[in-house]
Amino acid sequence: MSVLSDIVVILLNGLQQGAIYVLLAVGLSIILGTLKFVNFAHGALYLIGTYAGLFVALNVPLSNGKLYEWGLTTLGLEWGFFAALVMVPLLVFVVGLLMERFVARPFYDRPDTDQILVTFGLAIVVQELFRILFGSNSLPFDQPERILSFGSFAGIPVSGPVALPIVGNFPQWRLWVIGITAVLVALVYLLVEYTDFGLVVRAGTRDAEMVRLLGIKITRPYIVVFGIGAALAGVAGVVGGPLNVVNPTIGTNILVPAFLTVVIGGVGSIAGAVVGGIVFGLTTAALVSLAPAWSQVGLYAIAAIVLLTRPQGLLGDEEVAP
Amino acid sequence: MTPLLETENLVKEFGGLVATDDVNLTVEEDERVSIIGPNGAGKSTLINLITRRLDPTSGDIRFKGESIVNLEPHEVVQRGVSKSFQTASIFPDLTVRENAEIAALAAERGAFGFEFLKHRDSLTDVHDVARNTLDSVGLLDRANTVATDLPYGDKRRLEIGIALASEPDLLLMDEPTAGMSPEETKSTVELIEQVKRDHGLTFVLVEHDMEIVFSISDRIVVLSRGGIIAEGTPDEIRGNEDVQEAYLGGVEI
Amino acid sequence: MSEKDANPSAKDANPTANESLVGGDLLSRWEQLRGREGTVVGLTAIFVALFPWLFARAPVISDFLQGYQSLATLILIWGIFAIGFDLLLGYTGLLSFGHAAFWGGAAYAAGIVAKNVSGDPIVMVLSGTLFAILFAWVLGFLSLRRGGIYFSILTLAFAQMMYFMAASPLAFLTNGENGLTGVDVGSLFGVLHLEADIPSVGGMLLGTWLYAFVGIFFVAAVAVAYRILNSPYGMVFRAIRENEQRAEFVGLNVWRYKLMAFIISGAFAGIAGSLFTIHGAYVPLQSLFWTESGDIVVMTVLGGAGSMFGPVLGVGLYLYIENIVSTIQVLTIPFTDIVLIQDFGYYWHLLLGIVFVAVVWVVPDGLWGIIGRVRTFVSEKVGGEQ
Numbered sequence A: 001m002s003v004l005s006d007i008v009v010i011l012l013n014g015l016q017q018g019a020i021y022v023l024l025a026v027g028l029s030i031i032l033g034t035l036k037f038v039n040f041a042h043g044a045l046y047l048i049g050t051y052a053g054l055f056v057a058l059n060v061p062l063s064n065g066k067l068y069e070w071g072l073t074t075l076g077l078e079w080g081f082f083a084a085l086v087m088v089p090l091l092v093f094v095v096g097l098l099m100e101r102f103v104a105r106p107f108y109d110r111p112d113t114d115q116i117l118v119t120f121g122l123a124i125v126v127q128e129l130f131r132i133l134f135g136s137n138s139l140p141f142d143q144p145e146r147i148l149s150f151g152s153f154a155g156i157p158v159s160g161p162v163a164l165p166i167v168g169n170f171p172q173w174r175l176w177v178i179g180i181t182a183v184l185v186a187l188v189y190l191l192v193e194y195t196d197f198g199l200v201v202r203a204g205t206r207d208a209e210m211v212r213l214l215g216i217k218i219t220r221p222y223i224v225v226f227g228i229g230a231a232l233a234g235v236a237g238v239v240g241g242p243l244n245v246v247n248p249t250i251g252t253n254i255l256v257p258a259f260l261t262v263v264i265g266g267v268g269s270i271a272g273a274v275v276g277g278i279v280f281g282l283t284t285a286a287l288v289s290l291a292p293a294w295s296q297v298g299l300y301a302i303a304a305i306v307l308l309t310r311p312q313g314l315l316g317d318e319e320v321a322p
Numbered sequence B: 001m002t003p004l005l006e007t008e009n010l011v012k013e014f015g016g017l018v019a020t021d022d023v024n025l026t027v028e029e030d031e032r033v034s035i036i037g038p039n040g041a042g043k044s045t046l047i048n049l050i051t052r053r054l055d056p057t058s059g060d061i062r063f064k065g066e067s068i069v070n071l072e073p074h075e076v077v078q079r080g081v082s083k084s085f086q087t088a089s090i091f092p093d094l095t096v097r098e099n100a101e102i103a104a105l106a107a108e109r110g111a112f113g114f115e116f117l118k119h120r121d122s123l124t125d126v127h128d129v130a131r132n133t134l135d136s137v138g139l140l141d142r143a144n145t146v147a148t149d150l151p152y153g154d155k156r157r158l159e160i161g162i163a164l165a166s167e168p169d170l171l172l173m174d175e176p177t178a179g180m181s182p183e184e185t186k187s188t189v190e191l192i193e194q195v196k197r198d199h200g201l202t203f204v205l206v207e208h209d210m211e212i213v214f215s216i217s218d219r220i221v222v223l224s225r226g227g228i229i230a231e232g233t234p235d236e237i238r239g240n241e242d243v244q245e246a247y248l249g250g251v252e253i
Numbered sequence C: 001m002s003e004k005d006a007n008p009s010a011k012d013a014n015p016t017a018n019e020s021l022v023g024g025d026l027l028s029r030w031e032q033l034r035g036r037e038g039t040v041v042g043l044t045a046i047f048v049a050l051f052p053w054l055f056a057r058a059p060v061i062s063d064f065l066q067g068y069q070s071l072a073t074l075i076l077i078w079g080i081f082a083i084g085f086d087l088l089l090g091y092t093g094l095l096s097f098g099h100a101a102f103w104g105g106a107a108y109a110a111g112i113v114a115k116n117v118s119g120d121p122i123v124m125v126l127s128g129t130l131f132a133i134l135f136a137w138v139l140g141f142l143s144l145r146r147g148g149i150y151f152s153i154l155t156l157a158f159a160q161m162m163y164f165m166a167a168s169p170l171a172f173l174t175n176g177e178n179g180l181t182g183v184d185v186g187s188l189f190g191v192l193h194l195e196a197d198i199p200s201v202g203g204m205l206l207g208t209w210l211y212a213f214v215g216i217f218f219v220a221a222v223a224v225a226y227r228i229l230n231s232p233y234g235m236v237f238r239a240i241r242e243n244e245q246r247a248e249f250v251g252l253n254v255w256r257y258k259l260m261a262f263i264i265s266g267a268f269a270g271i272a273g274s275l276f277t278i279h280g281a282y283v284p285l286q287s288l289f290w291t292e293s294g295d296i297v298v299m300t301v302l303g304g305a306g307s308m309f310g311p312v313l314g315v316g317l318y319l320y321i322e323n324i325v326s327t328i329q330v331l332t333i334p335f336t337d338i339v340l341i342q343d344f345g346y347y348w349h350l351l352l353g354i355v356f357v358a359v360v361w362v363v364p365d366g367l368w369g370i371i372g373r374v375r376t377f378v379s380e381k382v383g384g385e386q
């Protein structure tokens, strides 16, 4: 009984952890697959999402940083978590569009290394801006207790323990993270598989040259792909924020696992990103409870094994020759 | 005698599309073979299979009697098959001489070595091959020019020069005159004919300009939809109705 | 190139010197000399000999620069790292985000050897470098399985794995989060204490024995790197950078050459990392973290990837700003009271990031490229005026 409940807890924790990777990896993967653009600043979008979510949902005390020095002791709109969940992805979507237009587009025709270098530089700049403004100390991002409460309606409880069969009490918020991720990823999947927009995206993933030759004006779908990828990173920031510490380095720290998720799942494959994220989440969760010292290493070991046995990733296509 | 190159039941599929359809091609030593066919017939694909840029779906490729389907591209080059690309594929920021020297290095010193502390000035064999090659493609006087500054025709010459500096037994040329002006085409054709005379080289030429093809080849192979529909001497091909059918639906060529 | 111009950088392969005139004659003679191996190594040695004096002790100059001895040593150590890194990035065109693994790995290896086997500085450097070479071999083998961008991501990933290994499962060896403390560096040849000052003129110029020790490695690193660039490897590396597919199709085993480029640059990082341990007698866990890999990327690109000395310039500037300029709270225009930035120490990393983005965007050949263009411009002017 207790072994079984341990296993279920590991599974749920793993899915929750994996969900954050999935949200980031799906965005990275469609951008990399469709636009052939390597975005080392994807973590910065997650960073923006987390901070924006924090300041929309709550009102938090600042303890250092320039804003604090300029006399701001607390910051935030206190509009609640649901508002954050709606507004932040829109905000980060717009940031994504700007990023595509002003950073990515000038670099589409330049070497991959230049793309990596410029987005890496951008990631540093964003991180430093946040550090300067909001300080390097971690900020408290409390889990929302209820969402959608207004007037006499108390709202839907989303945090605190919930009784589950087998495991007993389980932090409810983690289940919400899994649910929200599942819904969003399903939506993106439907969009890519069953719409005209998705057709262009899929064709672009296979052979961008061909699509260009066929004369489809590809700029608009491209910029939207970038926006959607960014918005997903924003969502990851909002839902993941309350589960992790919030400080300016979270963006760069999450970048490596997110990229690895893409690589082991297979570039351009949404299903691959999901599988990769879940594999990573489960591995980490299992190691955290079984061999904590190794918890951070496991993910890389898995990546090494996958790449040695299936270089194109778990669900990646065989590489098509140029 | 074993032919220099033979392909046996060679098939290449891209997804559902059969780009190379059961091709049995032989090239004898000292033979000049041209491959012609309409756009999308699978000419480049066939060349890319031979150079191992693409993996065949099935079938075998033998060079000098030995199968080369399991080799890496550079190993195929080391065996003596060299290729000039359809678009000028050079090392743009290096000088013309350095471009030739890199190919000569691979030919003289093998695919890999450990000579990282040996000064390149001491590689006299490499310099000699490079100089001779540049001389034979007429670029010796431009040896110190950075390759990207060459006019397009000269870039294509350099491209052929790089292929020659590898000292191949078989040279594959994929549309060497594509994108050239008539004068550039003319001088490239002269170059190929001169190479044919001086080096006695065996080559396979993919070319759309029929005038060149008919004047230069010993044998012509016609591809259509991935398969060989005819082959023979220029005279035999000229009169072949299948070929006229495959091109432009029967217009005289 | 075989006859006269043995300059490894193709970008300045076309020196425009005017030969018919006196000014031009001197210039062109200089152009010829400056490409020679002996000249390069000799000038490097002179620079190494004068640098700490100018930086930390010379009247007026050092007051203005406010340099100090140990920073001079540190600059040479990172300089070695950058020269090796540039062989990979600038010449072969491979962007590794995992070189902290070799730098930090060698630092730990040297430190662990010092604690458990021998504190002899030469033994430390040898063991650290050997570790870096073996490790680069394994990591290169794994990371080069996939080309292009995957290489950057995979090197980053495997280096991070090293960091987390050192942080926790291997803490019994590495002392985990606290870093490797209590490294006892022995004396050189059993007699020279590295921390001690060199007597007489040598001491005035070089300062400590440690600096001299590092300086010898630096000059050797320049000589070896310069030779590599002028060897068949140098040609092949640049061929791979320019057109990898064509390099494969002239018959070169591109994969093995890339692996060699990776291992060689790992070896340079290993020498530098071992010297870093000798220099600090301590290995911070941070030395394996990916920001360290990011730093060497930034330094190399800022200074000028694809040139011999650009990256060293980048190292010097970066470390100088990080250690000296950043302590200035109010940045004024030199010799005036005009305030450029208040609280400069707070902003310097942001400014560096912005400058880095700008360099990548507009001048991919970095500061060295700018200097090169200015030099060409001036020599054209000088040649043309008379």
Ligand SMILES: Nc1ncnc2c1ncn2[C@@H]1O[C@H](COP(=O)(O)OP(=O)(O)O)[C@@H](O)[C@H]1O
Pocket (backbone or CB within 6 Å): A320, A321, A322, B014, B017, B019, B037, B038, B039, B040, B041, B042, B043, B044, B045, B046
């Ligand atoms: N890498 C590839 N992926 C998918 N289809 C390809 C690829 N390369 C070529 N093809 C297809 O194979 C067919 C033959 O192409 P190709 O060999 O380039 O023809 P040719 O050189 O005779 O014009 C064409 O229909 C082309 O679209």
Ligand SMILES: [Mg+2]
Pocket (backbone or CB within 6 Å): B043, B044, B045, B086
């Ligand atoms: Mg073709």
